[in-house]
Amino acid sequence: MFDLSSVVVGLEIGTSKICAVVADVAVDGTFRVLGLGQAESKGVRKGEIVNPADLPELLRHAVKEAEEMADVEVRSVWLGVTGGHIQETHNKGFHPIASDDREITEDDVDDVLRIAKTLNLPAHNHPIHLIRQHFGIDGQVTENPVRMYGNRLEADVLVLHGNFNRLQGAIRAVKSLNIEVEDVAFNGLASQLAVLTAEQKELGTLLLDMGAGTTEYVVTEDGIVHHAGVLAVGGDHVSQDLVTGLRIPLGLAEQLKVKHGSASLDDPRLGDTLQLPSGNGLAPRSINREHFHRIMHARLEETLQIIEQKLADAVVLSRLHGGVVLTGGCSQTAGLLQLAESVFQLPVQLGQIRCVAGMNESVNQPEFATPVGLAKFGSFRVQRQLASRARFNVRRTLTQLFGR
Amino acid sequence: MNSPSILPTVKVIGFGNAGCAMVGRVFQQGLLSGAEFLVLNTDQAALASCPVPSQLCIGLPVTRGLGTGGDVALGRSAAQRDAAVIRAAADARLIFVVVGLGGGSGTGGAPVFARLARESGALVLAIATTPFEFEGGLRRANAETGLQELRAAADAVIVLPNHHLARLLDERTPVTEAFRVVGERAAEAVTGLWRMLAQPGILPVDFAGLERLVRGRHAESAFASVEISGEARVHDAVVKLASHPCLDEGRALARADALILNLAGGPELSLAEIDRASREIGRLCRDNVEILVGTSVDEALAGRLRITVIPAWRADTEVPALPLPGSASSERRDCREPVSARTPQRSELPDADHLQTLETDLTQSTTLSLPIRASSSRRGHKSNHQPELNLFPASRGRFDNTPATIHNNENLDEPTFRRRNLVLN
Ligand SMILES: Nc1nc2c(ncn2[C@@H]2O[C@H](COP(=O)(O)OP(=O)(O)OP(=O)(O)O)[C@@H](O)[C@H]2O)c(=O)[nH]1
Ligand SMILES: Nc1ncnc2c1ncn2[C@@H]1O[C@H](COP(=O)(O)OP(=O)(O)O)[C@@H](O)[C@H]1O
Ligand SMILES: [Mg+2]
Ligand SMILES: [Mg+2]
Numbered sequence: 081m082f083d084l085s086s087v088v089v090g091l092e093i094g095t096s097k098i099c100a101v102v103a104d105v106a107v108d109g110t111f112r113v114l115g116l117g118q119a120e121s122k123g124v125r126k127g128e129i130v131n132p133a134d135l136p137e138l139l140r141h142a143v144k145e146a147e148e149m150a151d152v153e154v155r156s157v158w159l160g161v162t163g164g165h166i167q168e169t170h171n172k173g174f175h176p177i178a179s180d181d182r183e184i185t186e187d188d189v190d191d192v193l194r195i196a197k198t199l200n201l202p203a204h205n206h207p208i209h210l211i212r213q214h215f216g217i218d219g220q221v222t223e224n225p226v227r228m229y230g231n232r233l234e235a236d237v238l239v240l241h242g243n244f245n246r247l248q249g250a251i252r253a254v255k256s257l258n259i260e261v262e263d264v265a266f267n268g269l270a271s272q273l274a275v276l277t278a279e280q281k282e283l284g285t286l287l288l289d290m291g292a293g294t295t296e297y298v299v300t301e302d303g304i305v306h307h308a309g310v311l312a313v314g315g316d317h318v319s320q321d322l323v324t325g326l327r328i329p330l331g332l333a334e335q336l337k338v339k340h341g342s343a344s345l346d347d348p349r350l351g352d353t354l355q356l357p358s359g360n361g362l363a364p365r366s367i368n369r370e371h372f373h374r375i376m377h378a379r380l381e382e383t384l385q386i387i388e389q390k391l392a393d394a395v396v397l398s399r400l401h402g403g404v405v406l407t408g409g410c411s412q413t414a415g416l417l418q419l420a421e422s423v424f425q426l427p428v429q430l431g432q433i434r435c436v437a438g439m440n441e442s443v444n445q446p447e448f449a450t451p452v453g454l455a456k457f458g459s460f461r462v463q464r465q466l467a468s469r470a471r472f473n474v475r476r477t478l479t480q481l482f483g484r
Numbered sequence: 485m486n487s488p489s490i491l492p493t494v495k496v497i498g499f500g501n502a503g504c505a506m507v508g509r510v511f512q513q514g515l516l517s518g519a520e521f522l523v524l525n526t527d528q529a530a531l532a533s534c535p536v537p538s539q540l541c542i543g544l545p546v547t548r549g550l551g552t553g554g555d556v557a558l559g560r561s562a563a564q565r566d567a568a569v570i571r572a573a574a575d576a577r578l579i580f581v582v583v584g585l586g587g588g589s590g591t592g593g594a595p596v597f598a599r600l601a602r603e604s605g606a607l608v609l610a611i612a613t614t615p616f617e618f619e620g621g622l623r624r625a626n627a628e629t630g631l632q633e634l635r636a637a638a639d640a641v642i643v644l645p646n647h648h649l650a651r652l653l654d655e656r657t658p659v660t661e662a663f664r665v666v667g668e669r670a671a672e673a674v675t676g677l678w679r680m681l682a683q684p685g686i687l688p689v690d691f692a693g694l695e696r697l698v699r700g701r702h703a704e705s706a707f708a709s710v711e712i713s714g715e716a717r718v719h720d721a722v723v724k725l726a727s728h729p730c731l732d733e734g735r736a737l738a739r740a741d742a743l744i745l746n747l748a749g750g751p752e753l754s755l756a757e758i759d760r761a762s763r764e765i766g767r768l769c770r771d772n773v774e775i776l777v778g779t780s781v782d783e784a785l786a787g788r789l790r791i792t793v794i795p796a797w798r799a800d801t802e803v804p805a806l807p808l809p810g811s812a813s814s815e816r817r818d819c820r821e822p823v824s825a826r827t828p829q830r831s832e833l834p835d836a837d838h839l840q841t842l843e844t845d846l847t848q849s850t851t852l853s854l855p856i857r858a859s860s861s862r863r864g865h866k867s868n869h870q871p872e873l874n875l876f877p878a879s880r881g882r883f884d885n886t887p888a889t890i891h892n893n894e895n896l897d898e899p900t901f902r903r904r905n906l907v908l909n
Contacts, residue, residue, distance in 0.1 A: 311891075
């Protein structure tokens with residue numbers, strides 16, 4: 081009689097892969113991954129769709145694979161978005177308390193958040209997330225202002241927003257398959273949900289999702305996301321640098337990077353040469369390992385440094401006692417941990433995907449942090465609906481029993 | 485339509501079949517009121533089908549009015565034979581010579597024309613296309629010869645390589661259609677330049693400024709124009725220019741000795757925007773670049789901003805494509821006369837009220853986005869002495885067709901090891 085669990089699907093249209101994760105969530109919040117489907121991505125660069133021609137087919141393939149594994153039909157998804165157009169803005173909303181007794185109500189809170197949400201956004205941008213930082217009453221910081229008294233309510237919020245048309249592009253691609261988009265979420269936030277423990281979020285942690293086209297960063301402290309953003313640089317840049325520096329084709333650069341790549345400059349093998357596979361008309365060649373590492377090191381160090389500089393103005397990095405957590409496909413690069421430690425001067429670890437009850441280890445790969453997190457993001461809202469539906473059902477049952 | 489005082493006599497000359505076709509198009513568009521048009525060819529039939537009324541069939545005794553069949557030497561001698569007629573035709577202050585390089589008549593004749601015209605005092609700007617790859621080695625070789633001669637003869641050459649266009653065209657595009665598009669782009673370059681000179685602006689690019697900038701430089705130039713709307717339009721436009729294929733992804737800016745920058749917008753175009761755009765674009769160039777800034781207001785552009793840039797550099801020196809602080813760019817071989825950077829100071833700009841009162845009458849507002857790029861010697865190439873025609877520019881690989889990732893005015897799509905000057909050997 082009561083349907084107290086529900087299916088949620090997270091979908092990432094990544095630069096390197098399209099990935100759908102099917103999960104279910106129970107009324108008590110239990111989250112289980114039921115299935116995962118993938119396809120190699122095409123026409124996506126730096127996290128944004130540049131050529132949608134091949135997408136429908138690939139999306140269909142990824143969704144179908146996930147459907148079959150989970151044995152459910154996918155009707156709607158929680159869609160991830162990223163790209164260099166996504167930005168953060170810190171807003172402060174003000175709202176005078178109108179009631180005679182100056183008691184702050186839930187409506188006042190809604191009003192002040194609504195005001196804070198759209199302030200200062202560029203004309204073509206659309207808010208993706210509104211994250212409350214804290215409230216203030218007549219200048220006094222407070223966590224929950226409801227039922228407190230004051231003349232003026234203030235809200236500090238973090239708004240993540242992106243270019244409306246580009247966000248629409250991703251949504252349109254999914255809708256063209258007759259799959260509904262429940263909502264969009266920023267990939268970085270999703271990864272953070274999948275990877276960080278409650279304790280890390282409390283202590284203060286920087287999460288980096290290093291993908292193929294973009295690197296997303298999210299700073300969480302006291303359980304609240306304080307900063308988030310994207311740098312449109314990722315593993316593709318590493319590969320492309322190798323193409324230029326070693327004069328090899330992109331496919332080979334990608335293979336070499338994944339198989340033998342490293343960001344380390346104190347590797348005993350630096351004097352070695354690396355034999356390139358011959359065949360396909362290519363003459364046998366060898367490359368200098370030191371060049372190989374230097375090219376990768378330069379790119380990855382620069383990427384981390386840029387993010388460090390971006391954050392250094394706004395965050396006291398040394399206060400992040402949870403350190404840095406890396407995820408995304410590129411986080412598997414050998415030597416990256418040490419490199420990140422030296423750039424951020426913080427302990428660094430690789431993220432583990434949490435909360436994958438019901439699924440085998442194969443889901444615990446850094447590439448899947450985003451799609452798992454997207455499903456998790458959806459599960460929070462679905463769980464709330466379930467909970468209210470359950471209350472409603474109980475009330476209806478009671479009226480049915482006693483009302484007649 | 486425009487105040488004639490701004491422009492001296494201007495002639496637009498088409499040479500060879502392609503030149504005639506391209507100038508015919510500009511003529512028919514009718515946007516260059518006040519300019520005179522003239523087409524020259526060795527091919528009588530081609531002239532007959534050209535809408536431009538002023539025509540000169542040259543070298544009749546040697547070609548019998550049948551063209552040269554790709555013979556550059558023949559095209560050159562045809563023009564030289566008729567030097568007197570050509571000199572008489574070259575009676576203008578500013579002459580645009582439009583030519584499709586690769587054949588015989590235009591390739592051989594346009595440099596002759598340019599030289600004669602310059603000798604009689606005109607400022608000569610050549611606009612030359614180079615052949616598509618599929619046209620083969622002979623035309624390419626012809627074009628290389630022609631370009632070198634043209635560079636030596638004209639004050640400046642704006643090179644529009646067709647192969648840039650090929651990337652943007654569908655594979656199945658018929659050849660005639662491809663040439664039509666080429667012609668359209670060339671026409672846009674001519675019109676764009678004209679517009680810069682002729683359109684009333686807050687800071688008009690005047691002929692004297694243009695002359696000062698290009699006269700005698702024998703410079704090579706590129707031409708790119710972007711049109712952007714929206715809140716962050718200045719920034720977006722600059723980002724687009726920094727990765728523009730016609731500017732070799734911004735390298736043409738980094739390499740420029742001189743830069744003509746034109747901003748056109750609707751009546752809302754603000755001084756702050758002009759200031760910001762010229763500063764941001766200036767930052768993509770090297771320190772001592774001379775910038776000529778012009779602005780114009782065009783009601784048809786309401787809400788949109790069009791930025792046109794023509795970076796010019798001396799073709800006889802090899803400069804590293806992206807000058808880095810302390811890098812080889814300081815060791816250039818030539819000793820150019822010192823030039824002063826000229827970006828507008830606030831005090832030079834008229835006040836905002838003035839903006840509202842400026843009248844405009846230009847209706848045309850096409851998006852100019854020319855897949856053009858001047859030939860250049862590529863970074864890392866051996867020869868330091870011979871300028872080479874780079875017909876196959878480096879592809880941006882994975883990042884083709886994406887906006888560049890710009891951070892602190894650096895294009896992060898460029899390999900880090902290069903920007904950091906890491907030596908790999
Ligand atoms: N825009 C445009 N370009 C053309 C056209 N036809 C040829 N071209 C280009 O112009 C180059 C020169 O060709 P033509 O203009 O036909 O040659 P020409 O100067 O008349 O010389 P000859 O005919 O060999 O005496 C070619 O290599 C093409 O790249 C055309 O109809 N329009
Ligand atoms: N072992 C590895 N070492 C280095 N890079 C890797 C490795 N495995 C995958 N990658 C890189 O990770 C990127 C893909 O990561 P992913 O998070 O799936 O990206 P996206 O979400 O942008 O599609 C690719 O650039 C790939 O080359
Ligand atoms: Mg990703
Ligand atoms: Mg001809």
